[in-house]
Amino acid sequence: MSGGQVPPTRGSYSEGLGFAALSFGVLALLGLVSSIAIARLYGVTVLGEYALASAPVGILFTLSSAREQVALVRELATLAPREPRVTGLFYAVLIFSFGLTATLALVTAAAVYLLFRGPVHQPGLVLPTAVYIAGYTVIQNTCWNADMVFSAFGAGRELFWTRLNQAVAFIGLAILGGLEWRSIWVLVAASILSYLTALVHKALSIRRYMRLTASRSELRGGMRTLPALIRFGLKITPGQITDGVSYETGTFTLAVLAPVAAVGAYGRALQLARRFLDLQWKVTEMLFPTLVRRRAEDDHEGFDRALVDSTRYSLVAMLFPAAVIGGAAVGVMRVFGPGFSAGSGALAVLMLMPALTTMSVLQRGSLIAVDRPWTTAVSGAVRLVITLAATILLAGLIGATGAGLGIVLGASGDVLYTSAMTRRHLQRPVRELWPARQMASIVVAYGVGFLVARATYDGLPTYPGLVLALAASALAYAAAFVLCGGVADRDRVRLAAMWSALRQRTGALAGSG
Numbered sequence: 001m002s003g004g005q006v007p008p009t010r011g012s013y014s015e016g017l018g019f020a021a022l023s024f025g026v027l028a029l030l031g032l033v034s035s036i037a038i039a040r041l042y043g044v045t046v047l048g049e050y051a052l053a054s055a056p057v058g059i060l061f062t063l064s065s066a067r068e069q070v071a072l073v074r075e076l077a078t079l080a081p082r083e084p085r086v087t088g089l090f091y092a093v094l095i096f097s098f099g100l101t102a103t104l105a106l107v108t109a110a111a112v113y114l115l116f117r118g119p120v121h122q123p124g125l126v127l128p129t130a131v132y133i134a135g136y137t138v139i140q141n142t143c144w145n146a147d148m149v150f151s152a153f154g155a156g157r158e159l160f161w162t163r164l165n166q167a168v169a170f171i172g173l174a175i176l177g178g179l180e181w182r183s184i185w186v187l188v189a190a191s192i193l194s195y196l197t198a199l200v201h202k203a204l205s206i207r208r209y210m211r212l213t214a215s216r217s218e219l220r221g222g223m224r225t226l227p228a229l230i231r232f233g234l235k236i237t238p239g240q241i242t243d244g245v246s247y248e249t250g251t252f253t254l255a256v257l258a259p260v261a262a263v264g265a266y267g268r269a270l271q272l273a274r275r276f277l278d279l280q281w282k283v284t285e286m287l288f289p290t291l292v293r294r295r296a297e298d299d300h301e302g303f304d305r306a307l308v309d310s311t312r313y314s315l316v317a318m319l320f321p322a323a324v325i326g327g328a329a330v331g332v333m334r335v336f337g338p339g340f341s342a343g344s345g346a347l348a349v350l351m352l353m354p355a356l357t358t359m360s361v362l363q364r365g366s367l368i369a370v371d372r373p374w375t376t377a378v379s380g381a382v383r384l385v386i387t388l389a390a391t392i393l394l395a396g397l398i399g400a401t402g403a404g405l406g407i408v409l410g411a412s413g414d415v416l417y418t419s420a421m422t423r424r425h426l427q428r429p430v431r432e433l434w435p436a437r438q439m440a441s442i443v444v445a446y447g448v449g450f451l452v453a454r455a456t457y458d459g460l461p462t463y464p465g466l467v468l469a470l471a472a473s474a475l476a477y478a479a480a481f482v483l484c485g486g487v488a489d490r491d492r493v494r495l496a497a498m499w500s501a502l503r504q505r506t507g508a509l510a511g512s513g
Helices: 013-063 068-076 084-116 123-152 156-180 184-208 216-234 237-257 260-275 278-296 300-327 329-335 340-350 353-369 374-398 400-423 436-459 463-483 489-512
Strands: none
Touching: 013 084, 013 123, 013 156, 013 184, 013 237, 013 260, 013 278, 013 300, 068 084, 068 123, 068 216, 068 278, 068 353, 084 123, 084 216, 123 156, 123 184, 123 278, 156 184, 156 278, 237 260, 237 374, 237 400, 260 329, 260 340, 260 353, 260 400, 278 300, 278 353, 300 329, 300 340, 300 353, 300 436, 300 463, 329 340, 329 463, 340 400, 353 374, 353 400, 374 400, 436 463
């Protein structure tokens, strides 16, 4: 190791979770601000085109994985950073992932050609969508594989900075390009180039946890392990595929039933809601390898507490924007510009989707950690069947709001199933770690926050009224949560420890200054 290189260490779960929360907050705020700026700059029609171009890429993301990355994290979670076997395993998975993605990218592009020139009636979007697919295959897919190494070693700090790089690059490129050309091509180029800058950043940062070069014997060792990783991942794949189809069902249903402007309004509401899904990935990246290690060490108490508390904290965090933004959905969608208010009903409903999906994903991760991967396929099937039936029926009756309801109903069915399966593998009853009063406090806080936001904006339907509604709802949510007993004793201990650590760090910085 060179003299200037930082010795490799594995990040702690608490540190990783802290950076996950920081990343979620910062990127969500950036996403909200950029969504408004981009919507006003490009307009509802161009964003409708971008939503249609993005949907096939989302489906490709879902289809182009045998979930070998999850199996890779599971394998790396018990290895030491920079161990030679890490590099061999990573390159073996990357080679397989790229080959699978490239193959399915061709199939996806062919399907886009047929659909967009047929029932979707958007032949002009075939070429930009094909370019977007190619960029995902070469660049974004590689970024995704690199993130698995960071996840396995609890590298929350590196994940935060590299993702901030991508987010800022996209915003800058989209806005600067949009000042000159208000075209879907600018948004596609911004998406691809922003991930390219992030990939360079990841390649520089990953050296702390993995050597970039490997010997032939290490590569052969990785390739020998690859079939086992694929076999394990294939048990999870059906759930991922059905999830991806569920997410895009509303977009394609509206594309057939409604004009592109309606798709744009719905797409902006869906994109805003999906930005809050980032929390589930960031928490899962830290939680899953932790659960794997604690199970390997027979730490059942630690396993149960990490899962239940992570789920509890995530639900509190996710229902906060669901109440604040969902309650003031009419005002929020008006901020995006003319035509977007048609998606306000969909936004109010879709803001529940991140909370439900996060619960499902965390519980699926625990089931994978205890070698029950097939249960994720069943939960995905439950979600897809409900989503398809509800979306097709409700979108035809009430448009974009119905499409949003379909997604939320499907996610609800998924959560009910995963919750029932997860309880079977916990050593302690959930009610001991998460009493009924604390559960109820979250529901009450959501209801109070939603109603306050809705009533405040209805009484003052202006931009100042929107700001007032968001602030009043946030305070009402927090107050209701605390007053109803949502904060546990162990939460107070953790908050005190975090505050003490922050004061020590601030004091150290002041002293060094």
